[in-house]
Every structure is written in structure tokens, then in C-alpha cells.
Amino acid sequence: MTYRAFTYTASAWLSAALVTISGATVMASSLRLEESSVFAGKWQATLSSTLDDLRAQKLQDKASNTCTVELLANKTVGQGADCLGAWLEQAPIGWFPDPDGLSITGNEGSRIQFFSRQRDGLYLATLKSGLIVTLERTAPNN
Known part of the structure; x- marks a missing residue:
């Protein structure tokens, strides 16, 4: 039971980190440097x-x-x-x-x-x- 709780918690943190990282990448790429x-x-x-x-x-x-x-x-x-x-x-x-x-x-x-x-x-x-x-x-x- 403890092992399963750890897995769910780790999955939740990992998912949140991936969403945050991918969101920052999308935002940075939306601003383009003009010539x-x-x-x-x-x-x-x-x-x-x-x-x-x-x-x-x-x-x-x-x-x-x-x-x-x-x-x-x-x-x-x-x-x-x-x-x-x-x-x-x-x-x-x-x-x-x-x-x-x-x-x-x-x-x-x-x-x-x-x-x-x-x-x-x-x-x-x-x-x-x-x-x-x-x-x-x-x-x-x-």
C-alpha cells in the first residue's frame, strides 16, 4: 500500500514538472526576435x-x-x-x-x-x- 501511494505521488509530481517545462518552452518559442x-x-x-x-x-x-x-x-x-x-x-x-x-x-x-x-x-x-x-x-x- 505504501509503495502504491509513493508511485501515485511521484507520478503526480512528474506530471506537474513536465507540464511546467513544456509550457515554458511553448511560451519562449511564441516570442520571435525580429530582424x-x-x-x-x-x-x-x-x-x-x-x-x-x-x-x-x-x-x-x-x-x-x-x-x-x-x-x-x-x-x-x-x-x-x-x-x-x-x-x-x-x-x-x-x-x-x-x-x-x-x-x-x-x-x-x-x-x-x-x-x-x-x-x-x-x-x-x-x-x-x-x-x-x-x-x-x-x-x-x-
Whole structure:
């Protein structure tokens, strides 16, 4: 009787472990790392105070809350780096794709801001200040 109880307990633990391991594998494989070429090109960066205000802020199109940022194919930030840097409080130098978004790097190559993927061509980051920066594709990649 004791032997049978041990077998059932061991089977239950083994089953739980296999389900957990296979679930983690499925989740990890569902996030794919996009090619760098998907991100290279021009993006519109918009600074807003809340998600609710995002559309209103874009309609205002003030120079202080929108700018064009160019992510170059060599994984550096071109035009608009100064504008984006003013919001991030550090100059963006480079970028790299993440499975669930896009990372902007500083002069030492370390990540200074992560933008999470909302949908194709739209990425969002919440700054320490609580302000929101969105990056939206403006033109197809070259």
C-alpha cells in the first residue's frame, strides 16, 4: 500500500514538472526576435502624459512633443537623436531588437530605454517621470 501511494505521488509530481517545462518552452518559442531590417527607417516619436491623451497630443503636433527619429540599418540612431535624448535624459546612440520590443542604447552600449511592442509598427515606453513615449513607423523600411 505504501509503495502504491509513493508511485501515485511521484507520478503526480512528474506530471506537474513536465507540464511546467513544456509550457515554458511553448511560451519562449511564441516570442520571435525580429530582424534588424524591420526596425530600420523613420519613426515618429510622441511624448504624452497618459494613454488617454495620446491621440490629442498627436493632433496638436507641437514641436516639443513630437519628432522624427531615424533608426539606421547599422543599429545606430540618426536624425532625431537629440529630440529623443531630451526625453530619455540621455543621448540615444544605438538600438537593438528584443523578442517583445525594441531597446535604445546609450554611449556605453547599455540599454537606456525599452519600448514594448503594442502592435506592428507601434512601440511604447513609460519614462521614470510617468510620461509616455511612443514610436510609430512613419515610412516603410528601406
